[in-house]
Amino acid sequence: MPAGEGFSAEQRHDIDRAIRAAETVSRYEFSVFVGPSTGEAGPFARRLHAALTSPDRSVLVFVDPAARILEIITGSVVRRDLSDDAVRLAAVAMQSAFAQGDLVGGIKRGLAQLSEAAAQPRTLHADA
Amino acid sequence: MTEATDAASTSKVRNGYPACVITHPTRTARRLLTVVSATLVVVLAPVAAQAAVPDAWDDPPKVSGLDFLLVLFLIPLGIALVISVLAALPSMIGDKGYEPGQSWRSQPEWFGGPRQGVEATDGTDARALEGEQGGTSARW
Numbered sequence: 001m002p003a004g005e006g007f008s009a010e011q012r013h014d015i016d017r018a019i020r021a022a023e024t025v026s027r028y029e030f031s032v033f034v035g036p037s038t039g040e041a042g043p044f045a046r047r048l049h050a051a052l053t054s055p056d057r058s059v060l061v062f063v064d065p066a067a068r069i070l071e072i073i074t075g076s077v078v079r080r081d082l083s084d085d086a087v088r089l090a091a092v093a094m095q096s097a098f099a100q101g102d103l104v105g106g107i108k109r110g111l112a113q114l115s116e117a118a119a120q121p122r123t124l125h126a127d128a
Numbered sequence: 129m130t131e132a133t134d135a136a137s138t139s140k141v142r143n144g145y146p147a148c149v150i151t152h153p154t155r156t157a158r159r160l161l162t163v164v165s166a167t168l169v170v171v172l173a174p175v176a177a178q179a180a181v182p183d184a185w186d187d188p189p190k191v192s193g194l195d196f197l198l199v200l201f202l203i204p205l206g207i208a209l210v211i212s213v214l215a216a217l218p219s220m221i222g223d224k225g226y227e228p229g230q231s232w233r234s235q236p237e238w239f240g241g242p243r244q245g246v247e248a249t250d251g252t253d254a255r256a257l258e259g260e261q262g263g264t265s266a267r268w
Binding site (some may be wrong): 006007008009010011012015016019026029030031032033034035036038041042044045046047048049051052053055056059060064065068069070071072073074075076078079082083084087088091092093095096098099100101103104122123 | 165223224225226229231232234235236237238239240241242246248249260261262263264265266267268
């Protein structure tokens with residue numbers, strides 16, 4: 001692989017560290033896939049998520065830099081803490097970073113925001 | 129008067145210009161002379177200076193043509209080459225990774241994924257999780 005095409009060791013380390021930090025904060029599992037999808041991006045990302053060790057407790061972030069597609073898939077257990085609205089907010093933050101060409105920064109920011117949102121304790125009393 | 133017109137007509141015939149255009153056939157020769165004399169002065173002046181070493185001085189050491197080349201050209205060129213290589217080295221060996229604006233031509237990378245990589249998706253049935261998965265999709 002010629003230099004400058006994939007991630008450098010430093011960038012890989014950055015993403016690994018961001019994943020570990022997100023898992024520590026939220027107690028859920030995070031996974032990041034960067035690359036093209038075979039077939040349609042949505043179903044492909046769902047299949048990637050289903051292939052994880054414990055899909056119910058996992059969040060998959062799929063980024064296709066060439067096609068400029070971002071997919072975030074959350075498992076059924078994660079969904080209780082991480083609403084789709086919160087995921088959408090994180091996606092917007094990632095979008096703006098990606099649009100500036102900051103791939104690694106966008107992934108790190110998205111992971112941080114997703115884990116923060118997932119870590120918020122659920123309000124069990126609706127009538128406050 | 130007639131001589132003047134004659135001269136004008138002959139020059140017109142010779143150079144193809146109308147008679148009113150004054151040409152200077154000697155200009156090229158003069159230019160050539162200037163160049164040759166300037167070259168001679170530049171080339172021969174050191175010889176003349178060398179010849180003028182006073183008797184009381186020590187004899188200047190003999191410098192062979194090879195030494196002259198070595199000291200004045202090869203060593204400076206060598207130093208310049210080494211410095212340029214040193215300057216270009218970091219960008220040649222440094223793996224800068226993915227840079228903004230590049231298209232992604234590398235292998236897909238899966239952080240925190242199963243060990244088999246993308247092949248692991250072959251056995252999975254995403255439909256089993258249909259309706260349970262949440263999330264969003266976006267483009268930029």
